[in-house]
Amino acid sequence: MSDTQLPDAEMPEDSEFDEDDRLKPEYVRAVLDAVEQGDAEGARERVEPLHPADIADLIELTPAEQRPALIDAIGELVDGDVLSEMNDWVREALIESLDPHQLAGMAAELETDDAVAIIEDMEAAGQQAVLRALDPDDRAAIEEALRYPEESAGRLMQRDLIAVPEHWTVGDVIDYLRAGEDLTTDFWEVFVVDPAHRPIGTCHLSWILRTPRMVPVGDVMKREQTLIPVDMDQEEVALRFQKYALISAAVIDDDGRLVGMITADDVVHIISQEAGEDALLLSGAGEGDINRxxxxxxxxxxxxxxxxxxxxxxxxxxxxxxxxxxxxxxxxxxxxxxxxxxxxxxxxxxxxxxxxxxxxxxxxxxxxxxxxxxxxxxxxxxxxxxxxxxxxxxxxxxxxxxxxxxxxxxxxxxxxxxxxxxxxxxxxxxxxxxxxxxxxxxxxxxxxxxxxxxxxxxxxxxxxxxxxx
Amino acid sequence: MSDTQLPDAEMPEDSEFDEDDRLKPEYVRAVLDAVEQGDAEGARERVEPLHPADIADLIELTPAEQRPALIDAIGELVDGDVLSEMNDWVREALIESLDPHQLAGMAAELETDDAVAIIEDMEAAGQQAVLRALDPDDRAAIEEALRYPEESAGRLMQRDLIAVPEHWTVGDVIDYLRAGEDLTTDFWEVFVVDPAHRPIGTCHLSWILRTPRMVPVGDVMKREQTLIPVDMDQEEVALRFQKYALISAAVIDDDGRLVGMITADDVVHIISQEAGEDALLLSGAGEGDINRxxxxxxxxxxxxxxxxxxxxxxxxxxxxxxxxxxxxxxxxxxxxxxxxxxxxxxxxxxxxxxxxxxxxxxxxxxxxxxxxxxxxxxxxxxxxxxxxxxxxxxxxxxxxxxxxxxxxxxxxxxxxxxxxxxxxxxxxxxxxxxxxxxxxxxxxxxxxxxxxxxxxxxxxxxxxxxxxx
Incomplete structure (x- = not known):
């Protein structure tokens, strides 16, 4: 039995988290003490069980001058997922201390949208170095995403998605998904497209799972769908997700062709940021990030x-x-x-x-x-x-x-x-x-x-x- | 070809929506003019193609004194989905004008969480009348949800979910989903539970679809999962969804048993509300809803x-x-x-x-x-x-x-x-x-x-x- 399955109510007294799911100061101090004493092994052992989002929090909670030593000690635990969960300003400072090949390795593990989020804030020279170190497919995908305006749907979307023709049956879709080794595993809906690759409907995965193999996907899909133009502002994207309670949505180019997909987990950050931003802007505190x-x-x-x-x-x-x-x-x-x-x-x-x-x-x-x-x-x-x-x-x-x-x-x-x-x-x-x-x-x-x-x-x-x- | 598939860029000039996806004033006026002239048929025809969220918007944009006439005219287009998308204050006023049987009919169509959201704001007498008009299963589910504190995970969760034992194979899961007519169709993950019904892992539906039939779900599932205690405050729930980029999460009772599931689309409203609320609270405008x-x-x-x-x-x-x-x-x-x-x-x-x-x-x-x-x-x-x-x-x-x-x-x-x-x-x-x-x-x-x-x-x-x- 892994201990992650324990409900919070039963969490052991010595948990790393306080009641608000923040890392306890004692925990942070214990890790930093280990780092200071040169006990990299001890620091790594403590940090290893954390979720990438919590490792990112740990780095944010560490005073700026101690961060390089911490990163050195926990080494490969700081991967692409940790970077993409990190506050923009903290990440920017951290990225300057990493070499392009390391960064390219991290970026290659990620979905396009997360890789773009990491690379878009870098200086031009660093950006080029990382892009050169990526393999050609990843590089092309990221370069194309970077051509869309900042804070647009094009930057937010991932390019790995599942699109199938209308005449396929549910069985065809399942066989295709099982056979294709290179296909993404992170998707919640299958998009049905016409021969010009324009989306004509969406299938929740649950509908596919609940339908007999011989039924054509055209009969299962929902034709009404919210399509996101690739140049739509991210705030507008967030409002659509909210209004129509979307889990994922197709992104289309000017010709109406499917070019990507945005999922709800990418949008929650934006909803929170855009909604919270107004209190800061009204007070004249600018974006008001404490890591600025x-x-x-x-x-x-x-x-x-x-x-x-x-x-x-x-x-x-x-x-x-x-x-x-x-x-x-x-x-x-x-x-x-x-x-x-x-x-x-x-x-x-x-x-x-x-x-x-x-x-x-x-x-x-x-x-x-x-x-x-x-x-x-x-x-x-x-x-x-x-x-x-x-x-x-x-x-x-x-x-x-x-x-x-x-x-x-x-x-x-x-x-x-x-x-x-x-x-x-x-x-x-x-x-x-x-x-x-x-x-x-x-x-x-x-x-x-x-x-x-x-x-x-x-x-x-x-x-x-x-x-x- | 249905016209909903047209990208916004190509939307016909006479669309009901402006560039911010809000209903145009001309459209609202046209509907209300039809209502005023007693042309219920014309009003219904105009409103019919709208998404429930947009029908809710239309009612909100209608001056309070004209709302009853509008509701009368468009009749059954105002269903449970429209109610659950509606602003709390507007809904409360509307509910008073409906009879309990009508409301019970609407609530019965909905998932527990949406039905609870509608019923929880009603006066005790009205609530009882609606509950009596529901069939026993729905009533029991809603009554249990109402026993949890307001703004807690228990109110937010839906009870319809898919839970399977660890020893089942992917094939067993698919057969179970295809055979069970009464099962929910709205789910994004399958929860794997032990004999005491405690969650021990989660399977994204995409993993199930990509895995051969004979593999046990225990080998596909992810053991690390974020479990939400049923009495957790909704703001805390929203922060977990954000931090761990969740699409859905299992809700557990004090004994660690699976009692419900919360999905990201239910949480986006809360994230937006909680984040936006601070600007209003700081200014002393209270909750500051314009429909209050x-x-x-x-x-x-x-x-x-x-x-x-x-x-x-x-x-x-x-x-x-x-x-x-x-x-x-x-x-x-x-x-x-x-x-x-x-x-x-x-x-x-x-x-x-x-x-x-x-x-x-x-x-x-x-x-x-x-x-x-x-x-x-x-x-x-x-x-x-x-x-x-x-x-x-x-x-x-x-x-x-x-x-x-x-x-x-x-x-x-x-x-x-x-x-x-x-x-x-x-x-x-x-x-x-x-x-x-x-x-x-x-x-x-x-x-x-x-x-x-x-x-x-x-x-x-x-x-x-x-x-x-």
Whole structure:
């Protein structure tokens, strides 16, 4: 009995994993201690039972300066599968320390899509060296994949698939699969193609297994299928897999010919990445990977902060217009950040909802108008509630009815501005084909800061509150 | 030739879909016009060719008040598959208008997991009515699934699966699959079990198809497998599928017995939902679904805004301590929002990165210390850069070296506070088993607001800038 069959509940106390399936710090330390003491054998013994994905995790959890020693020690355990599971940045650094023949050996074991994922990030010179070291078939397949745009279906697909003609019987298919030694073993569906190699239907393997040998595959296959054009963006591919609950899908070229296949396990990474990316982009943290090199990270975040500095100065200059009023009545300076800050919070809420709805295709032109009305109604309700709250609160505190009225009115105005900005800015950017997750936040918070200060200080001036106060 | 096989590139001009695979507004309008004119036949003809996922989209894109008429018109096209593809909120409203027998009929067609997804959101009375209308086998399966906690593997799994003993040959498996009329047709792997029904290995269907009939499945199966305990949280399930690139996985009970199976197509929804949810939670928009009822949405967002109002008042009260200084030197009020706002931006960047790293298990106890150091170094670099920028800029504008020094110093201090808060707050919450995405933002922005105002106005007071200025 192998111990991998034990359920987690029964996992031995000394398992390498914590309850979240992450490698325990004690385990990582034990391996690194062995490496440091020159006990490569001991390190290898510990690492050997791990799944390639966990070996990749181990390398990621190892401080960058200790990684070369670890890799040296565990040697051939770092294979192509480990590389393809690894974080892009960690892999890139690692690849520089390997020689092209080693890399070519690793790449040759992998399916096209995984090999491409490893090679695509290399510098041109290194890439050429690895490609030259590959055997001609693998090289041709990878070179062709590299000709498709980055993040397209062409990069994501594997070329090894099973395609059969419509007139074959189930028995023919089974005999073909048993006889062909060179055929792939990783596939979940068989594609049925016409003589021009255009897909005309798909058979789940389970249907083939459950059907008598003499039935033609044309009678078993499903004709409705989701075909992925080879140049489709990977985010779009991921949305199709999600929407139609696909396990695999045929990829076709411009002439409708079958050129590859994408499977669900390749898509889950993309779904997670694309969905998680929006929180990072909205915050201006760029792609926000924790393994991204330090200087690159500083640069990305700093450029976003400098843009925000510009908008903060713009908002401050609005305050600057009212310096005399503030000098006369300093309480205005105390209360104004509440108006602008609350507007910023409300705007960010709306923004997050709209950006997510756009990313998941829930928001389309047919329901845009409905969405705008919905968000304005929410903004009106929240603005009214907050306005009453701070109006009443400030009256109890300062007994100045004019101040409370101005404070409350500014809050209502800024809530409406926040709701309107939060919905119109991302929708407009999406129409202009700009990713709303990247640039919406700066527009919306500028709007709520400027309008927050302007409505509050402006109303205070116009009503004579500033001088009378 | 069916037209579904045309690649998107060649899709006819009058397709129902736009380039993002969303239903075109003209199409939605045409269907709804037919419904309004009482032309149910015309509406049905238009909707019939759609995939269930697209019919679900159509219903979601229809304004709520027109949905009952649409459902009436297209009648039996709204089947169980459409229901299970539908947004939770839209489905819930729709279910109230259907009678239990209709619903039971729909649920009976579905796999356990999809049927459970439909029934679990219903009120107890409605649930009982539907369960009574189901046939006993289906009812027992669904009732058992409902006994597992919400969002657990037990709710997610389907009970129909193929399990075979180790001593069977590939030929036995194929004969069993061909003979058993009641067996499921939706499976991607065959589970090999011991006499106590505990899984001991997994066979991809492709391996069975490629192996001669006389080979025992025990020789074909893979013994290493990822077993999912039935009470595992769905987010954890999704992370396993992602990490180990699974297509399906066995679900086991406390005794290690095989009780169900989860497939990748059920998990992609969860991956997308869990990953996308963090952006919404960080912004305080709750689950942020655009189909969530209006009053519920207002309540969620308002409670978050009220919490933020409390923290805004706290920050304002810090400003209140310095009213005299502001009255004497109103420029302080102009510049102070820049310090607090930039701190907020920097803190949000760090926060988004840390929350994402925690959600994807990239941040574990082994690299927490490294992460804290990394973020502090980034904060120091960005703080220094921003400090120099605003120090120099403000000197050019106001020729007041003390003002520039105070302004720059406050910016550096607040950047460090932001970096430290952005990394320590979510890590601490995670340790306390509180979802960091939900509550981190309010702590971090309170921190940067309070410290931004306090460091700037405090330094201005201590250095005598306020009175000298």
């Amino acid at each position: 090199p330090y200087l690159l990270t500083v640069r990305t975040r700093l450029s976003w902060l400098v843009v925000n500095l510009g908008t903060a100065i713009l908002a401050a200059s609005v305050v600057g217009l009212f310096q005399d009023e503030i000098a006369a009545f300093a309480l205005l300076a105390v209360l104004m950040p509440i108006v602008s800050g609350m507007g910023g919070n409300a705007g960010t809420q709306t923004l997050a909802v709209v950006v997510r709805a756009l990313a998941t295709n829930q928001l389309a032109s047919s329901n845009t108008w409905w969405m705008i009305v919905r968000e304005l109604r929410i903004a009106a309700a929240n603005g009214a509630a907050l306005g009453m709250l701070i109006g009443a609160g400030s009256y109890l505190l300062y007994h100045n009815p004019l101040l409370s009225a101005v404070f409350a009115a500014a809050m209502v105005i800024n809530s409406l501005v926040a709701g309107m900005g939060g919905v119109l800015v991302p929708i407009t950017l999406e129409r202009l084909r700009i990713d709303p997750a990247v640039s919406s936040a700066v527009f919306v918070t500028t709007l709520t800061d400027v309008m927050g200060f302007f409505s509050f200080l402006g109303l205070a001036t116009v009503t004579g509150l500033a001088t009378a106060g | 009822p209006y009053l519920l949405t207002v309540r969620t967002r308002l409670s978050w805004l009220v919490v933020n109002l409390g923290t805004a008042i706290l920050a304002a009260s810090v400003v209140g301590l310095f009213q005299d200084e502001i009255a004497a030197f109103a420029l302080l009020a102009v510049l102070m929002p820049i310090v607090s706002g930039m701190g907020g931006n920097a803190g949000t960047q760090t926060l988004a990165v840390v929350v994402r790293a925690l959600a994807t298990n990239q941040l574990a106890s082994s690299n927490t210390w490294w992460m804290i150091v990394r973020e502090l170094r980034i904060a120091a670099a960005n703080g220094a850069a921003l400090g120099m920028l605003i120090g120099a800029g403000s000197y050019l504008l106001y020729h007041n070296p003390l003002l520039s020094a105070v302004f720059a110093a406050a910016m550096v201090i607040n950047s460090l506070v932001a970096g430290m808060g952005g990394v320590l707050v979510p890590i601490t919450l995670e340790r306390l088993r509180i979802d960091p995405a939900v509550s981190s933002a309010v702590f971090v922005t309170t921190l940067t607001d309070v410290m931004g105002f306090f460091s700037f106005l405090g330094l201005a007071t201590v250095t005598g800038l306020a009175t000298a200025g």
